[in-house]
Amino acid sequence: MYNDLKHYNLVFIGFMGVGKTTISSKVSKILNREIIDTDKKIIEKTNIEISDIFNQFGEEYFRNIESNIISEISTKKDVIISCGGGSVIREKNVSLLKENGIIIRLTANPHTIFNRVRKSNSRPILKNNMNEQFISSLMKKRDLIYKNAADITISTDYKSIKEISKECIEKSIQFIKYNK
Template structure:
């Protein structure tokens, strides 16, 4: 297969970006990267600890560095943190050589599947999750080349993304 653009997955925390990303990478024989994992590896600590010890602003700066690094990648599927869209600079880096896919999932489905203890911004509960969805949805939609609903079996969303990419 010829080298293709990166596939960048954006969406709310818990919408399935990492799960879908790994599946897509395997099916298309592409490499996989996760911005949160990149940051954790570089900092030597979990995201929740970075938030607790250094604050959200520091974490967002690390996210920008990760986005800049990713802009040099080729042939990758990349799962991003839910807030990467909060800085336009991040999205400009990611759009350079990538197809941006917004993974959309209902708050109810997200709430059923996440472990809030590992997601610093979600530990404040369902109300905050709905607020974040309301704030972020228009921004996700603004940057997305395509919106894919991930409510049922992950394979369905994976196949929809792959069909979009190869056609």
């Protein structure tokens, strides 16, 4: 059944707190594939935490590093890629990720996201803005970008990790059968 996914990367995108890291990890275990987390790669490459990159060098600098990482990993096949929340802001990144991959957009409502990220100090975009209203407004700004980048959209609200992971795999197989 999973042979249909052979040679395709599964790429997880979406707003912070939707479950990209959790779901991509579970899917990588189910499919027995390497997982690549773009944010972790950035930290490995720079030896600097993401919040510190933002504070010291700014978002543009961070996005440039992120684009370089995506350029490197997009040539791989049969991997699971978990992208940082803003990875698909740049169209170039989306094009690279689609070359060998199926882009899965995970979604959740602002209340769910707030509850998932409210105790985190590793969300530089939310610094001094850790509230549902700010999250909602930022989500609205990015929503069209995520929609346009995605091949598949899956809500993570009120579902188990197992249910979401299974849905990601099943919808990816369907996508390949009907679109590739």
